Amino acid sequence: MTDRNNFCGPRRGYHHGRLKDALLEAARGLVAERGPAGFTLTEAAKRVGVTAAAPYRHFADRNELMSELARRGFESFGLKLEHAWDNGQPDATVAMRRMGEAYLAFAREEPGLYSAMFGNVQALNTPTSGAAADRALAMIHHACAAVLRQYGAPDTTARDLALQVWAYSHGVAQLVLSGHFANADTNAIGLMQQGAANIVEMAVRKAAVG
Numbered sequence: 001m002t003d004r005n006n007f008c009g010p011r012r013g014y015h016h017g018r019l020k021d022a023l024l025e026a027a028r029g030l031v032a033e034r035g036p037a038g039f040t041l042t043e044a045a046k047r048v049g050v051t052a053a054a055p056y057r058h059f060a061d062r063n064e065l066m067s068e069l070a071r072r073g074f075e076s077f078g079l080k081l082e083h084a085w086d087n088g089q090p091d092a093t094v095a096m097r098r099m100g101e102a103y104l105a106f107a108r109e110e111p112g113l114y115s116a117m118f119g120n121v122q123a124l125n126t127p128t129s130g131a132a133a134d135r136a137l138a139m140i141h142h143a144c145a146a147v148l149r150q151y152g153a154p155d156t157t158a159r160d161l162a163l164q165v166w167a168y169s170h171g172v173a174q175l176v177l178s179g180h181f182a183n184a185d186t187n188a189i190g191l192m193q194q195g196a197a198n199i200v201e202m203a204v205r206k207a208a209v210g
Contacts (some may be wrong), residue, residue, distance in 0.1 A: 008120035014163035015030050020058040022048045027069050032112030036119030041065065063123070071129040073113035078136030080106050085143055096200075099143055100169060100192050113131055114177070120169065147200055153207035161203045168195045 002199050026047040030039035042052045059065040084102035088095045101205045107114045124130045144165060145158035172192045175181055
């Protein structure tokens with residue numbers, strides 16, 4: 001818990017004994033600048049100010065570093081979604097809108113982490129990174145199930161609905177990060193919320209017909 005909070009808090013320089021965190025911080029910056037495939041361990045070491053061999057004290061290779069970066073990202077992401085959900089108060093629909101805001105805010109505030117998390121599914125191949133991703137995305141599933149129940153629809157289709165909402169939200173977030181919604185006239189969060197609402201409405205109507 002301490003490592004995660006430190007990592008996701010204010011940026012710190014490298015101090016003796018904290019090489020692992022410093023390398024992850026450097027990787028986060030490099031991913032934000034160049035994308036998840038745009039750097040090497042040697043470049044991360046150079047940014048930290050250590051030898052090219054130093055990263056291997058903590059990471060077997062670049063893939064292992066990226067998996068740890070993704071794990072920490074998903075843990076932070078999951079906490080933000082959980083906080084936004086706030087036990088579904090005052091109702092599931094309002095809480096889900098807050099989750100949409102939190103989703104987009106995380107992508108904007110942590111472009112390096114977001115890219116590491118979603119840029120390459122191979123980063124989730126370790127038990128710890130995969131479990132962190134599952135826990136975070138389960139929040140979307142949980143919210144969708146609650147929204148369906150609120151509208152009197154069975155929650156048996158909550159998984160499919162969650163995948164649709166996630167795919168749409170991710171698409172908006174990627175467009176924002178790519179600069180396509182830089183125009184002040186484009187309300188990205190409004191677009192995300194309206195799209196999610198439309199997806200939910202279709203799911204409820206389909207359940208009613210079925």
